[in-house]
Amino acid sequence: MANNLSINTGAPRNVTGHVVSGALAAGALAAAVNYNKYKKGEATKNEAINNSIKLSAQGGIATGSAIAAANYLGNGSVVKMLTAVSVGAMGIYAVEKLSEKLSKKELIEEEK
Secondary structure, rough: OOOOOOOOOOOOOOHHHHHHHHHHHHHHHHHHHHHHHHHHHOOOOHHHHHHHHHHHHHHHHHHHHHHHHHHHHHHOOHHHHHHHHHHHHHHHHHHHHHHHHHHHHHHHHHOO
């Protein structure tokens, strides 16, 4: 099975810069949505802030892994592309699980 597929994705892009851009874009959107939830009483201030931070991190990871995957696809490496996508998915999942654990810890501390 050949693992080289050449698709012109343009010039390779800077992954780190796109992680930052993705985090900022996701953070701006998440902050707006969570602020609205907070104002409506659908979320506490801490929930809104924590969710915004979580989504910012996940947006940065998603953007960075997508750019890395596109760069690898442009170079003809399907295996590296799939690796970049997998690493991104694992990163997003890790942030989700960490966020859940921190939320549970906060609930336990509030009950004390």
